[in-house]
Amino acid sequence: MLFKDIAILDENLDYQQHQWVGVLGDTIDYIGDDEPSDAAKYGEVYEGAGRLLMPAMYNAHTHAPMTLLRGYAENLPLHEWLQQKCWPFEGKMTGEDNYWATLLSCAEMARYGTVSFSDMYYHTPERARAVDESGLKANLCTSPLAFEPKPIQEFPIFAEMEDSIKNIDGMADGRIKFEGCIHAEYTNNDVTAKTVFDWAKEHNTRMHVHVSETEFEVAGCRERHDGLSPVQWLESLGAFDVPAIAAHCVWVDDEDIEILAKRGVTVAHNPASNMKLSSGFAPIVKMLEAGVNVALGTDGMASNNNHDLFQDMYLMAMLPKGTELDPTLITPKQAVFAATRAGAIAQGRDDCGLVKEGFRADLAVLDITGTSWCPINDMLTNVVYSSHGSDVVLTLCDGRVVYRDGSWPFIDIDMVKAEVVERTQRIQRELAEQVD
Ligand SMILES: [Zn+2]
Known part of the structure; x- marks a missing residue:
């Protein structure tokens, strides 16, 4: 994936605008002001307007x-x-x-x-x-x-x-x-x-x-x-x-x-x-x-x-x-x-947790167009005090999409929720029977 013209929190957690970030395999391969010369190798181009890329x-x-x-x-x-x-x-x-x-x-x-x-x-x-x-x-x-x-x-x-x-x-x-x-x-x-x-x-x-x-x-x-x-x-x-x-x-x-x-x-x-x-x-x-x-x-x-x-x-x-x-x-x-x-x-994951070239592509992308983000006088202050987890629109773990726009590529969410409800009720029944 190649993030195009996106705002980021860089390796020092400083706010940078209009960045290009290329993810290759499980790694952050490129970060720069300009489109990389070999852009095609990153695959999908992700439009960065109105988005913030930060470490997951x-x-x-x-x-x-x-x-x-x-x-x-x-x-x-x-x-x-x-x-x-x-x-x-x-x-x-x-x-x-x-x-x-x-x-x-x-x-x-x-x-x-x-x-x-x-x-x-x-x-x-x-x-x-x-x-x-x-x-x-x-x-x-x-x-x-x-x-x-x-x-x-x-x-x-x-x-x-x-x-x-x-x-x-x-x-x-x-x-x-x-x-x-x-x-x-x-x-x-x-x-x-x-x-x-x-x-x-x-x-x-x-x-x-x-x-x-x-x-x-x-x-x-x-x-x-x-x-x-x-x-x-x-x-x-x-x-x-x-x-x-x-x-x-x-x-x-x-x-x-x-x-x-x-x-x-x-x-x-x-x-x-x-x-x-x-x-x-x-x-x-x-x-x-x-x-x-x-x-x-x-x-x-x-x-x-x-x-x-x-x-x-x-x-x-x-x-x-x-x-x-x-x-x-x-x-x-x-x-x-x-x-x-x-x-x-x-967790002993030394190459994780920063948006930095050579680090694992563990990334969260936030929609920063919501009302609580406006205006952006200071991005880090908004991230801490004005954001919600629900602003996340994309999560990458080791370069793989694990959540995107309401979907989990590896999880059947309806089945998981149904199982959890059923299993919780079973345990509560068992506990009630024990008391009786
Ligand atoms: Zn505990």
């Missing part, structure tokens, strides 16, 4: 199959929400339920310009199949909940981890990766956690873990582990000896932030989920000042309840201004970077 987005923390729980458990405190609503529902979810729910998440993400996501859940083969078919990318992991202090090798989930690192990591031309994970400190113990971290090191993979989401979690951790915070506990056991995503980090202190920065941990900031579950506001300004890579996540659909990362980007830029009473905090560029390049870095 990378969702650094979600639970894709939780689309089945969208709107199911509302207005509850986190621990009640998790233990009394989410876990019983999830206990009824089969592998095929996970497959269809993940496909719906992929469709929704592609529709809103997201091409890749870090996904913590179960039934990895079924999730991987959905990601593969959708054309998207994902860093999958499966989250041991281990209340007994025994090595991970003694838990049934270990077989899935071993199988996934052998057969799923690197599949679909590297679009799908598999990595290590524990759900969180409060659902684990020293022995199991340490063997998971050792396993990640042994396989040279990455880690993904929920960290300091609530004040309650941090207080409990300090009690359980001689005053250590979740960040300190994780570090002491080797969780950060490999590149890691720490999701949430709402209740981290200066010492924690120093550790996260020093160890090159990416914080997946989930502003919508943290507010919806009343967990608090992550100190992202301090993190950014300390040099922490802050990426953005939607979290699962039971606590957001959508995969529109444009909303999370808006909240990231907006919230610190309100909570710190300082309108200078978080620039539009910092927010766009978090939604794009920072997430690609978090």
Whole structure:
């Protein structure tokens, strides 16, 4: 595809007008002011008038199959929400339920310009199949909940981890990766956690873990582990000896932030989920000042309840201004970077997340002719504060169209929606029968 005379956010996230961008295979092959001399080799010419080409987005923390729980458990405190609503529902979810729910998440993400996501859940083969078919990318992991202090090798989930690192990591031309994970400190113990971290090191993979989401979690951790915070506990056991995503980090202190920065941990900031579950506001300004890579996540659909990362980007830029009473905090560029390049870095996709020659063609094209885009005094400001995910008209992942003008080339959206509705109703019936 050759984008003709189109506005772009360049590799420095600066706004450039009247650019030509050529995509060859999975790569951005050409960016320039003029039509390339060998234009014909790019195939379709895409008219760029009224469009903005920007890097696609990378969702650094979600639970894709939780689309089945969208709107199911509302207005509850986190621990009640998790233990009394989410876990019983999830206990009824089969592998095929996970497959269809993940496909719906992929469709929704592609529709809103997201091409890749870090996904913590179960039934990895079924999730991987959905990601593969959708054309998207994902860093999958499966989250041991281990209340007994025994090595991970003694838990049934270990077989899935071993199988996934052998057969799923690197599949679909590297679009799908598999990595290590524990759900969180409060659902684990020293022995199991340490063997998971050792396993990640042994396989040279990455880690993904929920960290300091609530004040309650941090207080409990300090009690359980001689005053250590979740960040300190994780570090002491080797969780950060490999590149890691720490999701949430709402209740981290200066010492924690120093550790996260020093160890090159990416914080997946989930502003919508943290507010919806009343967990608090992550100190992202301090993190950014300390040099922490802050990426953005939607979290699962039971606590957001959508995969529109444009909303999370808006909240990231907006919230610190309100909570710190300082309108200078978080620039539009910092927010766009978090939604794009920072997430690609978090996923170990070093050649992704920027509109740059030689980078993967992971691109989102926005219709900027809508009322909320007028006038364009500052493009980045419009992208952060005036846009909606629904402005996306085209999403490319590794150079392939995964969404365009209301259609998904690789997903039968009507069938996916019908399956999701039917499967959600079945699980709710099963839960009701159990109560009776
Ligand atoms: Zn989560």
